Amino acid sequence: MTESRLVRQFAHTLRHERERAGLTQQALAARAGLSQAAVARIERGDRLPSLTTAERLLTALDRQLRIEVEPLDDHLDAALDTTAGTGGSAG
Template sequence: MPNATLARQLGSLLRLEREGAGLTQAKLAVRADVSQQCVSHFERGTSAPTATLVERLFDALGKQLRLEVEERDADLDAAIDAATGTDDETDDENNDEPDVVEALLHELGVLWRRASPELEYLIDGELAAALQGRPTALVDDRWRATGAPAAPAPSAGAGPDGRSGDAGAAVG
């Protein structure tokens, strides 16, 4: 429920600003000409605030709300860049050849198709991380431990639990 998340984020932001200004909910309510209950609901994110109410409450604090739009998961990309010591912007500047992606995919044996020249490639997941030189989890479930003793093979006539006998035989 994205609206509920946005309401909680706005409420948390208002509470931080109100507390930073040293105001109680009641004092902010008087300044904004709203009820204290309205401020409380707003801060808890339990109501969907209107743009007018948002503007009125932040204005009463001497603040204005600024909205920005960024790429989805930009915060994760920045965290990965910080962890690996890379920077996507400088990496992109050094990689002007459009055929580099095609060559890498061909070399990796990845099947790919481009619907039209206007559409860009979308590579996601571990392949994207590997192509960007980012660390990825290495999980190889094809190999077994060689030093471990082998489990004994069940003897002929053994039941499902490995014991001999007529376990599971029909009684008649």
């Protein structure tokens, strides 16, 4: 299994959106023009799809991909602020 945060996030998001839509992996694969095995590998986090494949999968779920850039480890700073109860904003 690939140990990338991006791979894990995409895998989780894809599965969540597929389940929210009430689709099986097979149904999503058919809509996106992929095999069920490919969808399963992506959802398990065994591989990160190309941007084209990610777009096909999300389009089949009536969703779109949004990409954001943040400072490295910014998500950790936000988690620490939340845990400390500071909220991360100046008062």
